[in-house]
Amino acid sequence: MASTKTKRRARNRTQRYTSNVFSMFTEPQINEFKEAFSMIDSTKDGIIDQNDLEEIFRSLGKTPTEEYLRDMLSQARGQINFTMFLTLFGEKMMGCDPEETILNAFQCFDPDGTGVIAEDRLRELMTTMGDRWTHDKVDELFHGAPIANGNFDYKSFTRMIMHGQDEEENPSAGTPGNTPIPNVVSPATAKT
Template sequence: MAEEKANRKKQAEGDEPRRAQRTTSNVFAFFNQTQIQEFKEAFSMIDADRDGFIGIEDLREIHLSLGRQPSDEELNKMLSECPGQLNFTSFLTLFGEKMHGTDPENTLRQAFEQFDPARVGKLPEEYIKDLLQNMGDNFKEDEIRQVWKEAPISGGVFDYDAFVTLIKRGNQEELAA
C-alpha cells in the first residue's frame, strides 16, 4: 500500500512516464450539474485515501465494504479500462462513454487501422467510401454525404486520426476559439 502511494506521488509530481492523457474534454457536456455532483460523490466514496485518484487499494476498500474480496487481477483489470491514472475527469469520461454508447478513442482508431497496415492515420477517400457502401451496415449515398460534411478530407485523403478526435472530443478548432 505504501508503495502504491509512493508511485502515485511520483506520477503526480511528473516523475512517472505513464500519465493520463491531458485533453480538452467535453465530457462535462454529457451530464447535467446534478449528475456531475452525483458522480463526484460516488468518486469520493471510492477514493478511500482521498488523494484524488482511484487506485487498486481504493477499489479493494470499496469491495470489502460491500462484503466482496476481489483478486488483484480483477482490480487491475478494472483499472486497465482507463489510460493512466483514474482521476475524476477520467472517471466521468468512462461513464460518459458507457452511457452514450461510444467506444474509446483507441478502439475507434484500431478499427480504422485494420484498413491501414502502414498505420499512417489516413486512407484514400474513395476507399473509405467503398467500405461504407459495401461492408457491414451499408451506407446510402445521402448518409455518406452527411458524414463527409464534417469529415476531415483533404486532397482525396481521409484523415481518420482527426475524425476520431472529432467524434470523441468535438471540433477542436471551435473549442480553441
C-alpha cells in the first residue's frame, strides 16, 4: 500500500511540475512552440516519437543514429506530448545566462554605451575570437536580428531572445519565429 501512495505522490508532483511550465512562457512564445511541435509531429498524433525525430532530422539533411534518437527521447519523463515538449524547453532555457549577463557581455564591445555594435565589427569578433563561428552561422544569427544602418542593436536582440518579440515592436527585424538562433556563445568568451 505504501508503494501505491508513493507512486501517486510522484505522479502528482510530475503533473504539478509540467502544468506550471505554461507560466514560464508568454502566449506568443507558446504559439511558436505549438507551431514547432506541429512541424516535428509528422504523424499528427499529438506525440513526438522516434519516427518523428528521424523524419525532422532527415528533412534537415541529417542522418541520426537510432542510439542518438533514443538518447534524445530518454531525456523526457514519458511520452513527449506538447506539455512535455514545453517542459523540456523550459528546463533548457533555465540554464540560459540571465539577461543582465548577456547585456554586460555585449557592452564590453560598446564602450560608448550606445546599445549598438557595428555589424561588421561584431561579425569580425565572432569569426576570429573565442569559439569562432563560420560566416554562415553569423548570417543565420543576423537573419531577423535588429540591425539598422549597419548597426546591431544588442539591447533589442537580447530582449528578443530572452522574452520573444512581436513584429510590431521591431518590424525591420523580420519574424522572430522564423529566426534560427544557433547556440549563442557570449561575446565575453572572446578574448581581446
